[in-house]
Amino acid sequence: MSEGRSGQVERRLRETAREAFGWDDLRPGQPEAMRHLMDGGDTLVVMPTGAGKSAVYQIPALLIDGPTVVVSPLIALQRDQVAGLREADAGGAVAVNSAQSDGEASFEAIRKGTAEFLFLSPEQLAKHETIERLRAARPSLIAIDEAHCVSAWGHDFRPDYLGLGRVIEALGHPPVAALTATATPSVQEEIVQALGLRDVHRVVRGFDRPNIDLEVRRFVTAEDLRRALVEDAASREGVGLVYVATRRATEEYAAALRERGRRVEPYHAGMKAAERQRVHELFRDGEVDVVVATSAFGMGIDKPDVRYVLHAAPPESPDSYYQEIGRAGRDGGPASAVLFYRPEDLGLRRFFAGGRADEELLLRTATLLGEHGGAVPAGELRAVLDVGPTRLTRVVNLLEKVGAVEVTTEGDVRVVPGGPEPEEATARAVEIDDTRRRIDESRIDMMRGYAETAGCRRRFLLEYFGEPYERACGACDTCREGAPAGPGPSDSFAMHAKVRHSSWGDGMVMSRESDRITVLFDEVGYKTLFLEAVEREGLLTEIR
Numbered sequence: 001m002s003e004g005r006s007g008q009v010e011r012r013l014r015e016t017a018r019e020a021f022g023w024d025d026l027r028p029g030q031p032e033a034m035r036h037l038m039d040g041g042d043t044l045v046v047m048p049t050g051a052g053k054s055a056v057y058q059i060p061a062l063l064i065d066g067p068t069v070v071v072s073p074l075i076a077l078q079r080d081q082v083a084g085l086r087e088a089d090a091g092g093a094v095a096v097n098s099a100q101s102d103g104e105a106s107f108e109a110i111r112k113g114t115a116e117f118l119f120l121s122p123e124q125l126a127k128h129e130t131i132e133r134l135r136a137a138r139p140s141l142i143a144i145d146e147a148h149c150v151s152a153w154g155h156d157f158r159p160d161y162l163g164l165g166r167v168i169e170a171l172g173h174p175p176v177a178a179l180t181a182t183a184t185p186s187v188q189e190e191i192v193q194a195l196g197l198r199d200v201h202r203v204v205r206g207f208d209r210p211n212i213d214l215e216v217r218r219f220v221t222a223e224d225l226r227r228a229l230v231e232d233a234a235s236r237e238g239v240g241l242v243y244v245a246t247r248r249a250t251e252e253y254a255a256a257l258r259e260r261g262r263r264v265e266p267y268h269a270g271m272k273a274a275e276r277q278r279v280h281e282l283f284r285d286g287e288v289d290v291v292v293a294t295s296a297f298g299m300g301i302d303k304p305d306v307r308y309v310l311h312a313a314p315p316e317s318p319d320s321y322y323q324e325i326g327r328a329g330r331d332g333g334p335a336s337a338v339l340f341y342r343p344e345d346l347g348l349r350r351f352f353a354g355g356r357a358d359e360e361l362l363l364r365t366a367t368l369l370g371e372h373g374g375a376v377p378a379g380e381l382r383a384v385l386d387v388g389p390t391r392l393t394r395v396v397n398l399l400e401k402v403g404a405v406e407v408t409t410e411g412d413v414r415v416v417p418g419g420p421e422p423e424e425a426t427a428r429a430v431e432i433d434d435t436r437r438r439i440d441e442s443r444i445d446m447m448r449g450y451a452e453t454a455g456c457r458r459r460f461l462l463e464y465f466g467e468p469y470e471r472a473c474g475a476c477d478t479c480r481e482g483a484p485a486g487p488g489p490s491d492s493f494a495m496h497a498k499v500r501h502s503s504w505g506d507g508m509v510m511s512r513e514s515d516r517i518t519v520l521f522d523e524v525g526y527k528t529l530f531l532e533a534v535e536r537e538g539l540l541t542e543i544r
Contacts, residue, residue, distance in 0.1 A: 307333075
């Protein structure tokens with residue numbers, strides 16, 4: 001885009017922001033992402049919630065002819081976004097989801113041009129009839145919210161997200177905006193690959209949340225931990241979240257806090273949809289003091305005045321932890337994030353991360369499709385294999401990754417001519433899944449590293465996400481205890497240097513301390529190495 005045209009486009013974007021949404025200015029990172037979409041390219045936007053990710057697609061959508069498809073994972077989130085767009089002079093918005101009685105009216109509004117934005121869940125886009133209706137509407141822009149869910153190694157894995165790359169191509173690949181509040185460099189790359197993004201412009205902004213104080217408290221017994229957390233949550237003012245590892249724990253902690261006089265509600269994925277919605281509304285409206293929840297609570301929640309987030313157990317990765325504590329202090333006011341930590345609790349996370357791919361099911365699926373020769377509807381394939389849709393989706397996705405099968409635009413599955421034989425395809429798929437498992441386990445190791453570091457906790461988290469922060473923050477418990485400052489600049493194994501290990505292969509330096517570095521390896525995940533051993537044994541070679 002020429003400099004003159006670029007300036008004209010940005011002026012139009014700013015005028016539209018004022019006229020449609022009443023925004024006096026655009027935030028850093030927004031204009032460049034918007035201009036790239038206007039020029040026909042794809043963009044990946046990594047910004048915390050409240051930093052203006054949605055604006056990146058909403059404003060260009062009003063300047064590009066044709067409807068905009070927004071993929072959003074939660075009905076409650078869709079409802080909020082549709083309501084916000086309807087309040088603005090933004091061309092109208094509708095949704096199609098399982099809570100609606102009449103999705104046809106929404107498609108009709110898009111066809112007639114009376115609504116600019118159509119919100120759908122990824123599960124809706126797994127239906128052939130939905131794709132055909134959208135193809136007829138000829139969307140001019142696609143936005144993928146919570147885009148980290150396309151990563152099979154991400155922390156909120158949703159299998160139907162992995163089919164969105166095919167959906168984008170079936171709709172003619174209009175400009176795509178992939179949006180997420182948290183994604184490490186490896187997850188960013190997975191998003192780009194899984195969605196088939198082209199001419200990608202990446203905007204990564206604002207990981208640092210300096211108003212959130214970070215702390216870890218260590219315990220020996222589970223009872224001491226539980227007692228301390230209940231005491232802490234009961235004594236705090238303002239609205240807070242308590243994250244726990246199991247559904248049973250949500251009920252137990254909620255009961256304990258209720259006895260202490262707090263307005264509290266439990267929340268987990270096993271609750272009925274109406275009950276989950278009730279808790280969401282109570283939380284949004286300030287009718288509860290505390291929500292005690294599993295990781296199922298929070299995606300798309302943008303309540304600005306949450307004052308604290310407490311964890312009764314470590315999540316499975318710093319990715320999850322940073323997203324969950326990021327729900328505190330969105331109004332810019334002081335907030336606290338406290339991890340109540342026992343090393344033994346990481347064993348539960350290892351148990352959940354340890355499942356391997358079903359080798360027998362992979363082989364049966366590849367063999368069955370090979371013997372059939374043609375395209376098999378997914379429903380028929382599930383019936384023959386006697387598996388549910390989620391298990392089949394994971395198996396098909398693995399076989400698709402190794403080039404053995406493909407999914408048609410109608411949602412049917414067929415073998416790829418000239419692809420690997422079933423035994424070879426199965427072996428390759430198991431190898432890919434083993435890599436996924438090793439990386440998941442390495443993320444658990446990084447969660448332990450955060451909990452046990454003697455250095456600045458903020459630096460640990462930010463550098464995990466690839467954002468250099470070679471100093472002490474002064475707003476975490478280790479800094480208050482006199483944590484050492486970060487290392488100075490170095491030509492040897494600097495941040496983001498590409499390196500090679502004889503056994504672990506290629507990787508990238510993600511963080512540096514005075515005596516160690518952490519490297520994200522492509523095949524084995526995160527490894528922390530002592531510099532003395534690296535230099536003495538020649539363990540790493542920099543790739544120039």
